[in-house]
Amino acid sequence: MRLTLNNTEIFASTGGRDFDPSGPVVLFVHGSGQSHLGFMLQHRFFANRGFQCITPDMPGHGLSKGEALTTIEAMADWYAHFIQALGITQATLVGHSMGGLIELELASRYPDLVAKAAFISTALAIPVNDALIDLAATKEGAAIGAMMDWGHGSAGHIHDHTMPGTSHMLYGSRLMAGNAPGTLHKDLVACNAYANGPAAAQSIYLRHLDCGLRPRPNDAP
Numbered sequence: 538m539r540l541t542l543n544n545t546e547i548f549a550s551t552g553g554r555d556f557d558p559s560g561p562v563v564l565f566v567h568g569s570g571q572s573h574l575g576f577m578l579q580h581r582f583f584a585n586r587g588f589q590c591i592t593p594d595m596p597g598h599g600l601s602k603g604e605a606l607t608t609i610e611a612m613a614d615w616y617a618h619f620i621q622a623l624g625i626t627q628a629t630l631v632g633h634s635m636g637g638l639i640e641l642e643l644a645s646r647y648p649d650l651v652a653k654a655a656f657i658s659t660a661l662a663i664p665v666n667d668a669l670i671d672l673a674a675t676k677e678g679a680a681i682g683a684m685m686d687w688g689h690g691s692a693g694h695i696h697d698h699t700m701p702g703t704s705h706m707l708y709g710s711r712l713m714a715g716n717a718p719g720t721l722h723k724d725l726v727a728c729n730a731y732a733n734g735p736a737a738a739q740s741i742y743l744r745h746l747d748c749g750l751r752p753r754p755n756d757a758p
Contacts, residue, residue: 538591542622543615548600549573551594552584558624566616566758567592568634569724570681570713572599575633591628593619605720608741609635609731613642620650627652630718634659635728645737648744661734665725680721681713 538549550573563583564718565576573580573592584590597605606612614756616639620628629652632640637659644651673680684693685706696704713721 540622542619545603546594546601547593547596547603547619550577550580550589552581552592554584554590556591557589558626561587562589562591562625564616564620564625564628564630564631565590565592566632566636566640567595567598568632568636569728570598570684570721571633571636571638572712572715574599574712574715577633579631582740584643591623591625592740597720597723599715605717605723606726606727609638609642610646610733612639612727613646616640617647617650620647625650625746631657632653632659633657635663635724638663638728639670641734641737641741642663642731645679645733648741661738662676662731663728665729670722670725670729673725677718677721678714681710684713685709687693 538551540547540549548616556718565573565580567573567575572594574633576592580590580592593616594601595606597730627650630640630643632638632654637656640651640654640656641661644654662717669680669683672683689706692698695707696706698704
């Protein structure tokens with residue numbers, strides 16, 4: 538699916554299915570230097586089981602045009618505009634890494650748009666090593682290589698995979714190289730600068746209480 542949002546052409550994957558915003562919508566939120574391709578298998582799995590799945594590439598990522606956004610807050614606003622532009626009433630969010638920060642901020646700012654949220658490999662804050670930020674600014678290919686190296690264990694380094702012919706490291710490298718130049722650096726800087734995670738989580742928790750829902754003892758942030 539292609540659409541124009543804020544005067545920018547945006548690509549969004551629908552898992553190979555026609556998208557109906559009135560159905561049970563699952564919105565996947567990709568991480569830094571990523572795109573819809575990072576959620577391809579999960580997206581298609583749910584899309585073929587009755588869910589209305591949508592995974593947009595943010596500006597500067599994957600098949601979307603434009604310049605990458607520079608703050609988590611701006612990214613959260615962008616996703617809210619995307620949801621509204623498609624006529625989605627509420628969505629279940631699934632965010633990975635930087636995507637987790639985005640959906641945390643999104644749920645805090647636009648609670649009426651979010652039904653549920655799932656967080657994968659993320660935290661309330663994601664500080665980034667200064668050396669990696671500098672490497673992404675000057676030698677993006679080397680930064681991608683470093684992230685692939687650090688992000689995979691021994692099985693990944695020998696390209697072992699349960700699906701024959703697939704390599705997580707090679708796939709990830711090609712995926713990240715498909716973004717507009719400079720996008721990875723902007724994403725890493727945005728993650729490093731984001732400090733509103735605890736406040737956003739607290740606002741969601743307090744809203745949870747206001748709705749009359751009884752949290753379990755370990756639910757408090």
